[in-house]
Amino acid sequence: MEVKDFLIEEECTMLEAMALLDEIAKKVLFVAREGKLVAAITDGDIRRWILKKGNLEARVKDIANYNPKYLKEREKASAKEYMKKYSIEALPILNDKNEIISVVFINDGDIGIKKDLNIPVVMMAGGFGTRLYPYTKILPKPLIPIGEIPIAEHIINRFNKYGCRDFFLIVNHKKNMIKAYFNEIEKDYKITYVDEEKPLGTGGGLGLLKGIIDSTFILSNCDILIEEDYEKIYKFHKKENNVITMVCSLKKIRIPYGVIEIGQHGEIEKMKEKPEISFFTNTGMYIVEPEVVKGLEDNQAIGFPDIIEKLKQAGAKIGVYPIGENNWLDMGQLDEMEDMRRRLECDE
Numbered sequence: 001m002e003v004k005d006f007l008i009e010e011e012c013t014m015l016e017a018m019a020l021l022d023e024i025a026k027k028v029l030f031v032a033r034e035g036k037l038v039a040a041i042t043d044g045d046i047r048r049w050i051l052k053k054g055n056l057e058a059r060v061k062d063i064a065n066y067n068p069k070y071l072k073e074r075e076k077a078s079a080k081e082y083m084k085k086y087s088i089e090a091l092p093i094l095n096d097k098n099e100i101i102s103v104v105f106i107n108d109g110d111i112g113i114k115k116d117l118n119i120p121v122v123m124m125a126g127g128f129g130t131r132l133y134p135y136t137k138i139l140p141k142p143l144i145p146i147g148e149i150p151i152a153e154h155i156i157n158r159f160n161k162y163g164c165r166d167f168f169l170i171v172n173h174k175k176n177m178i179k180a181y182f183n184e185i186e187k188d189y190k191i192t193y194v195d196e197e198k199p200l201g202t203g204g205g206l207g208l209l210k211g212i213i214d215s216t217f218i219l220s221n222c223d224i225l226i227e228e229d230y231e232k233i234y235k236f237h238k239k240e241n242n243v244i245t246m247v248c249s250l251k252k253i254r255i256p257y258g259v260i261e262i263g264q265h266g267e268i269e270k271m272k273e274k275p276e277i278s279f280f281t282n283t284g285m286y287i288v289e290p291e292v293v294k295g296l297e298d299n300q301a302i303g304f305p306d307i308i309e310k311l312k313q314a315g316a317k318i319g320v321y322p323i324g325e326n327n328w329l330d331m332g333q334l335d336e337m338e339d340m341r342r343r344l345e346c347d348e
Helices: 014-024 043-053 073-086 151-161 175-184 201-209 230-239 290-294 304-313 334-347
Strands: 028-033 036-042 090-094 100-105 121-125 166-171 190-195 217-221 224-226 244-254 258-262 268-273 276-288 318-323 328-330
Touching: 014 028, 014 043, 014 244, 028 100, 036 043, 036 090, 043 318, 073 090, 073 100, 121 151, 121 201, 151 166, 151 175, 151 217, 151 224, 166 175, 166 201, 175 190, 190 201, 201 290, 201 304, 217 224, 224 276, 230 244, 230 276, 230 318, 244 304, 276 290, 276 318, 276 328, 304 318, 328 334
Parallel strands: 121 166, 121 217, 166 190, 244 318
Antiparallel strands: 028 036, 090 100, 217 276, 224 328, 244 276, 258 268
8 A cells, every 4th residue: 555545635525535544444544735744634533523513515624634643754663652652543754845755553454453342242133134035034144144154253253353252142033043053153252142032123122131231232233244443432432421322324325317406486496417415324233321221111122213212302312423334334135245245255
């Protein structure tokens, strides 16, 4: 990867910056004028802007930090120490003309993987997976293979890398197959199965955890992969004092038609040829406080979004943690499942 891969123009949109951050799979971009460093923009800068302004039309110049940290070439040997002191993941190295000649990364290829996020993870693994029929006629959705291992194991392995060791699987449909698989494999984490005797929706099954979980936990659907720093999400949740933090992904959809806007008297006001719309959508991963479980009615079928809505109406603080479009893999439908398989094969 070359320095030019990290450069972005000031007039580029925030969405273009997010796409480039996804493409280079790092956390920072730099703005240069006539080759000289003038600003930096990180995924954190973009996240703070979204949460404060909610404006997806912003430009890089609106968000970037125009007082970026850097070192000169002769100081490069102290880069790691400097980065630890200021808690930064990437640092540009400049020559005497203030041109970027290299970028140093604190983790050198192992970006953000930590080992101390030891909080429980709850996976909703009891659904019928009707959108993935006929696969789910034979296998429960959590056991559908993506590559050499099932999707649920991919999810657990990612959380386990961050230090999560206690997993709770709420199971129903073909639950004995799920239990048999995970009981047979070698693992360095513990799985507790929570049997759902009747379908309780994406939220009702949490009521079965009363008296079992009494700390902050991660809730995840069994058909998604989130490529993010889970510890950062957890720390954000705690810092904001949220009752629930919903991880939301940017989504861009191109409408395959010309769109016509009609005026008050039937005249054409505006025409847009195959416009692209951008918005944030719920990924199906959350950080949740234990009082949410305590407040649920026993054996009540309810979706987790409905639980969120009730809590919001009661005045509870519900937060959002935005991530880039490429950081969310969803296999909820057949075409998306194939895309997930291709992406994971490329990563391995």
